[in-house]
Amino acid sequence: MVPEFANEPLTDFSLPANRQAMRAALQQVKNEFGREWPLVIGGERVTSGAWIDSFNPCQKRELVGRVARAARGEAERALDAAWEAFPDWSRWRPDQRARLLFKAAELMRTKKHVFSATMVYEAGKTWPEADGDTAEAIDFLEYYGREAIRLAGPHPLTRLPGEDNDLMYVPLGVGVVIPPWNFPLAITCGMTAAAIVTGNTAILKPASLTPIIAARMVELLEEAGLPRGVVNFLAGSGGEIGDFLVSHPRTRFISFTGSREVGTHIYALASQVQQGQRWLKRVVAEMGGKDAIIVDETADLESAAAGITTSAYGFQGQKCSAASRAIVLEPVYQDVLGRVARQAEALRQGPAEDPASQIAAVIDEGQFNKVLSYVDIGNREGRLVVGGEPDGSGNEGWYIQPTVVADVPEDGRLAQEEIFGPVLSFIRARDYPHALAIANNTEYGLTGGVYSRDRRRLEQARTEFQVGNLYFNRKITGAMVGAQPFGGFDMSGTDSKAGGPDYLQLFMQAKVVVERF
Ligand code: NAP
Ligand code: MG
Numbered sequence: 437m438v439p440e441f442a443n444e445p446l447t448d449f450s451l452p453a454n455r456q457a458m459r460a461a462l463q464q465v466k467n468e469f470g471r472e473w474p475l476v477i478g479g480e481r482v483t484s485g486a487w488i489d490s491f492n493p494c495q496k497r498e499l500v501g502r503v504a505r506a507a508r509g510e511a512e513r514a515l516d517a518a519w520e521a522f523p524d525w526s527r528w529r530p531d532q533r534a535r536l537l538f539k540a541a542e543l544m545r546t547k548k549h550v551f552s553a554t555m556v557y558e559a560g561k562t563w564p565e566a567d568g569d570t571a572e573a574i575d576f577l578e579y580y581g582r583e584a585i586r587l588a589g590p591h592p593l594t595r596l597p598g599e600d601n602d603l604m605y606v607p608l609g610v611g612v613v614i615p616p617w618n619f620p621l622a623i624t625c626g627m628t629a630a631a632i633v634t635g636n637t638a639i640l641k642p643a644s645l646t647p648i649i650a651a652r653m654v655e656l657l658e659e660a661g662l663p664r665g666v667v668n669f670l671a672g673s674g675g676e677i678g679d680f681l682v683s684h685p686r687t688r689f690i691s692f693t694g695s696r697e698v699g700t701h702i703y704a705l706a707s708q709v710q711q712g713q714r715w716l717k718r719v720v721a722e723m724g725g726k727d728a729i730i731v732d733e734t735a736d737l738e739s740a741a742a743g744i745t746t747s748a749y750g751f752q753g754q755k756c757s758a759a760s761r762a763i764v765l766e767p768v769y770q771d772v773l774g775r776v777a778r779q780a781e782a783l784r785q786g787p788a789e790d791p792a793s794q795i796a797a798v799i800d801e802g803q804f805n806k807v808l809s810y811v812d813i814g815n816r817e818g819r820l821v822v823g824g825e826p827d828g829s830g831n832e833g834w835y836i837q838p839t840v841v842a843d844v845p846e847d848g849r850l851a852q853e854e855i856f857g858p859v860l861s862f863i864r865a866r867d868y869p870h871a872l873a874i875a876n877n878t879e880y881g882l883t884g885g886v887y888s889r890d891r892r893r894l895e896q897a898r899t900e901f902q903v904g905n906l907y908f909n910r911k912i913t914g915a916m917v918g919a920q921p922f923g924g925f926d927m928s929g930t931d932s933k934a935g936g937p938d939y940l941q942l943f944m945q946a947k948v949v950v951e952r953f
Contacts, residue, residue, distance in 0.1 A: 438534075438538070438581070438582055438585065441575075441578055441579050441582050441918050443571070443575055443916050443917060443918065443919070444545070444571040444572075444574040444575050444578075445571070446564070446567055446568060446571055447548070447549075447564075447567045449563055449564065449567075449791060455791065457549050458549045458552070458553065458563060458791075460549070461547075461549030461550045461552065461553040462553045462556060462557075462789055464550060464553070465500075465550060465553040465554050465556075465557055466557070468501070469498070469499060469500055469501065469557075470499055470501060470502070471501045471502075472487070472501070472502050472503075472504070473501060473502070473503045473504065473647070473648060473651040473671075474503075474504050475503075475504045475506055475510060475514075475668075475669055475670055475671060476654055476658075476667075476668060476669040477510060477513050477514050477517050477668050477669075477670070478513070478514075478516075478517030478520065478521070478664050478665045478668065479517075479658075479663075479664025479665060480664075482504065482506075482510060482513075483504045484504050484505055484506055484507060484510060486504070486505040486507070487502040487503065487504060487505055488502065488503045488504075488505045488644050488647055488671055488672075489502050490502065490503065490558055490645070490646065490647055490648050491800075492557045492558065492560070492833070493559070493560035493788075493796070493797040493798065493799050493800060493833055493834050494560050494786075494787040494788050494789070494796050494797045494832065494833035494834075494835075495787065495832050495833055496801075496832065496833055496834060498557075500554075500557050500558045500648055501558075501648045501651075503642075503647035503648060503651055503671040504671060505671060505672050505673070506670045506671060506672035506677050507672065507676065507677065508676070508677060508680050510670060510672070510677075511639070511670060511672070511677045511680050511681055511684075514639045514668040514670045515610060515639065515681070515684060515686050515687070517664075517665040517668050518610040518637040518638065518639055518665055518666075518668055519609075519610050519637070519686065520665055521637045521663060521664065521665025521666050522607075522609060522610060522636070522637045524663070525632070525635060525636075525637055525663060525665075525666050526606075526607045526635040526636070526637075527635075528635070529588070530584045530585055530587070530588035530633070530634075530635070531584075531585050531588065533581075533584060533632065533633045533634075533635065534580075534581035534582070534584045534585050534633060535581070536633075536657075536660055536661055536662060537577045537578070537580060537581035537584075537629055537633055537660075538577070538578065538581050539660040539661065540577050540629075540656055540657055540659075540660035540662075541574045541577035541578050541581075543656055543659055543660055544570070544573060544574050544577070544656060545574055547656075548567075548570050548571075548574075549567075550652075551566075551570045551573070551621055551649065551652065551653075552566035552567050552569070552570045553566070554621075554648060554649045554652055555569055555570070555620060555621060555646075555649055556788045556789050557788070557789065558620070558646050558648050558649055559617065559618070559620055559645075559646050559649070559788075559799065560752070560788045560796040560797045560798070560799060560833070560834075561751060561788055561796070562751075562788050562791075562793050562794065562795065562796055563788075563791050565750065565751045565788075566788075568914065569619055569620070569621050569622045570621055570622075572619070572621075572622035572626070572917060573621045573622045573624075573625035573626070573653070575916070575917035575918065575935070576622065576625050576626035576629050576630075576917055576934075576935065577625065577629050579917045579918050579935060580626070580629045580630050580633050580939070580940060581629075581633060583633075583937065583939070583940045584633040584634060584940060586937075587605050587634075587940055587941070587944070588604075588605075591603040591604075593948075598952060598953050599950055599951065599952055599953065600950070600951045600953060601948065601949075601950050602948065602949045602950075602951075603946055603947070603948050604946070604947050604949075605634070605940075605941065605944040605945070605946055605947075606635070606944060606945055606946075606947050607634050607635030607636045607943070607944055608636055608688045608689050608718060608943060608944065608945060609636060609637075609688030609689070609715075610636065610637050610638070610639070610686065610687060610688050611631050611636050611637075611638050611639070611687070611688055611689040611690065611691055611718075611943070612638070612639050612641060612681045612682065612687055612689075612690050612691070613627045613628050613631055613638050613639065613640045613641065613691045614641050614674070614678060614690065614691065614692045614693070614694065614702070615627055615640075615642060615643055615650070615693050615694070616643050616693050616694040616695075617643035617644075617645040617646040617799060618751070618754045618755060618756070618799075618856075619755075620642070620643060620645075620646035620649045620650060621649050621650075621653060623693050623934075624640070624642060624649070624650050624653060625653055626917075626934055626935070627691045627693065627934075628640055628653070628657075628667060630691070630934075630939060630940055630942075630943055631689075631691055631943055632662075632666055632667060633940070634940050634943040634944045635944070636688075636689070636943055637665060637666050637667070637668075638666070638667050638668070639668045639670050639681060640654065640667055640668065640669050640670065641670050641671065641672060641674070641677060641678060641681065642669075642671055643674075643694075644671065644672075644673060644674065645799055645800055647671045650669070650671070651669060651671075654667060654669040674698065678698075678702075679705065682702050682705050682706050683705050683706070683708065683710060684710070685710040685711065685712045685713035685714075686713075687706075687717060688715060688717065688718070689717060689718035689719070689720075689943070690702055690706055690717060690718070690719050690720070690721075691720045691942075691943070692719070692720065692721045692722070693721075693722040693723075694722075694723065695723060695724055695854075696723040696724045696854070696880075696927050696928075699721040699722075699723040699929065700721075700723075700927075702719065702721060703719050703721055706719045707719075718942070719930070720930050720932045720942050721929050721930050722756075722923055722924065722928070722929040722930065722932055722934070723756075723880075723924070723927060723928050723929040724756055724854040724856070724880060724882070724927070724928060725756045725757060725758070725760075725854060725880045725881075725882030725883060725924060725928050726760055726761065726851075726852065726853070726854055726878045726879075726880040726882075727747075727756075727757060727758060727759055727760060727761070727880075727882055727883040727884055727885075727903070727912055728759070728760075728761040728762070728763050728874070728875040728878075728884050728885070729743065729744050729747060729759045729761070729762055729763070729884070729885040729886070729887065729912060730763045730764075730765075730865070730868075730871045730872070730875055730884075730885065730886045730887065730888070730897070731744075731762065731763070731764045731765065731768060731772050731886075731887045731888075732765045732768070732868055732871070732886075732887070732888045732890065732893060733765050733767040733768045734888050734889040734890045734893075735768070735887035735888050735889060735909075736887070736889070736909075737768060737771055737772055737775060738775065739887070739909070740772060740887035741772055741775035741776045741779055742779065743885065743887065743909075743910055743911045743912075744759055744762050744772070744776050744860070745776055745779040745780055745783075746911045746913070747759035747885070747911045747912045747913050748760065748762075748776075748780075748838075748858070748860040749780060749783060749794075749795050749838045749858050749860075750795075750911075750913055750914075751795075752795050752796060752797070752798050752836070752857060752858045753855070753856065753857045753858040753859065753860075754798065754799060754803075754856055754857065755913050756882055756883075756924075756928070757882060757883040757905070757912055757913045757914075757915065757922075758856075758913060759860065759885070759911075759912055759913075760854070760855060760859065760860060760861060761844075761851055761860075761861050761863055761874075761875075762776065762860060762861070762862045762863070763863045763865050763871045763874050763875055764862060764863070764864065764865065764871075765865050765866075765867065765868065765871060766864060766865065766866060766867075769862070769864050772862075773821065773840070773842055773862050776840060776860070776862075777821050777822045777840050780822050780823065780838040780839075780840055780860070781822050781823075781838070783795050783838050785835060785837065785838070787832075787833070795838060795858065796833070796835070797833035797834040797835045797836075798834045798835075798836055798857050798858070799834070800834060801834060803834065803856065803857060804826070804834040804836065806855070806856075806857070807836050807855060807856075807857030807858070807859060808826060808836065810849075810850060810853075810855045810857070810859055811823075811824045811836075811839055811841075811859060813848075813849050813850055814839070814841035814844070814850050814859065814861070815841075817841075817844055817845060817848040817849065817850050818841040818842055818843045818844040818845070818848070818850060818861065818862075819841065819842045819843050820839070820840075820841055820842075821840040821841065821842045821862075822837075822838065822839060822840040823836075823837035823838050823839035823840060823858070824837065824839045824841075825837050836857060836858055837858070838858045838860075839858055839859045839860065840860050840862065841859065841860070841861050841862065842862045843862065843864065844861035844862060844863050845863075846863050846874045846877055847877070851863060851878075852878060852879075854880070868890075868893055868896075872896070872897065872900055872901060875901060876900070876901065876902045879926055879927040880924065880926060880927050880928045881902050881903045881904060881924050881925030881926040881927070881928050882903060882904055882905065882924030882925075882928035882929075883903055883904070883905045883906070883907065883912040883913070883915075883924070884897075884901050884903040884905075884906050884907070884912065885906070885907040885908070885910070885911070885912040886901070886906075886907075886908050886909075887908075887909055888908075888909070894908050902925055902926070903924065903925060903928075904922070904923050904924040904925050904928065904931050904933075905920065905922055905923075905924070915935070916935070917934075917935035918935060918936075920935070921933035921934065921935050921936020921937070921938070921939070922934050922935055922936070
């Protein structure tokens, strides 16, 4: 009997023993800096002569490690290996596949801090952010294992006299899993686990900015007993092997999480039926957000300000769920703005490895320049209140101060485009209907929040606020697997609801068998 799912507890770093364990893990990861990780194709370690270098965003010349870079030849081999592994793996019983995920979860639990420490260095995640990422990865393994068992059970159908009707879910085939760098373990692990526990085999193409943590995860799956070829680890450029795999006639499905730009490109490319292709490709694409928190005059303003600050600046604002718009009703606008500005200014920024740091550096030079360009736009469209400056800690990493821009017009670029950094726009609303209209005035629809004590207003938002994940009187980040299935509307994606009961069906097709007795 599998015990009921429960979320993995977060680590309490105020306890000396936990701090000590995390320090030891950071040291261990540091000792391995520069390690070279090969591709894994059909269980074979493969190098290509070319490498992807992975650097520490907080110490930009520090090489965390290198991962072999695949080109089309390796991609073709990975497709061969995955299809070769498919007939056997797809016939494993779902509970047997689930057991492998449970074993992987247990192994990950035992070396939890090593996974977190890898993300501290490779992604610039602070200790609690990295710990949350690892806990979520464990949750996905545990939750999808249970879901696979549940979906293998009977599915009630109307009985017809003299006939037996049976519905079962069967796997699709070989899929390509393409995760982003911002939850480089949780999302990578969740998408991969879902793809394989349902009987598919997969090619995992990690984000090029965070390939080491993905390589570590693949190593762990092997340690848990994953047969060769079930997950093929294929680091490489999205534009090159990504496009090649997405458009390949032997690819059956694509599971993507990332930007709107790449997601819509993949969606279009996958829709074209290629010579020799025998199916329509399934595409799950989870994309960006322009997430808003509304605060009205009845709200607990201190709690609202704290919720906005946490949602806007956690992991430097690099979450698809991050608050990037604070929409505040006129009577309390100045008050909330002042509180958030003070809290943002008080955030301690520094290297992610330092447990005192509350926010660290953004992921790389490209993001750094992009975010600063939005600060410029903010200066023109609105009024810079706090932050907006790069660095502060000696040009060692891609640091940008937590930034607040006030009086942003709701149609301006700052209010419409995903920035994906520590930049928060304040927008003034005349009244509550106006606030809701501003919140919905976006092509995205991922997360949203309302701080209010007015029951009618909350109920109005419940139906009218057009987002996949809506939060009342709390932060809008940190959805929990099993409790808060996650996915967005409109240009935020296909609303796949990761970590929920509808997710695994996206990796399967239903087969109905009818027998006349
Ligand atoms: P990205 O630039 O779209 O990249 C995501 C993945 O797609 C990477 O592995 C990337 O590979 C790959 N890729 C790039 N071009 C490709 C192509 N032509 N064909 C196939 N794959 C391609 O996104 P990101 O910068 O990593 O992540 C940030 C974005 O993800 C934000 O927009 C954020 O909102 C979104 N996000 C959404 C969710 C959600 O659940 N809705 C969750 C997290 C993040 P390379 O790294 O090699 O370019
Ligand atoms: Mg990118």
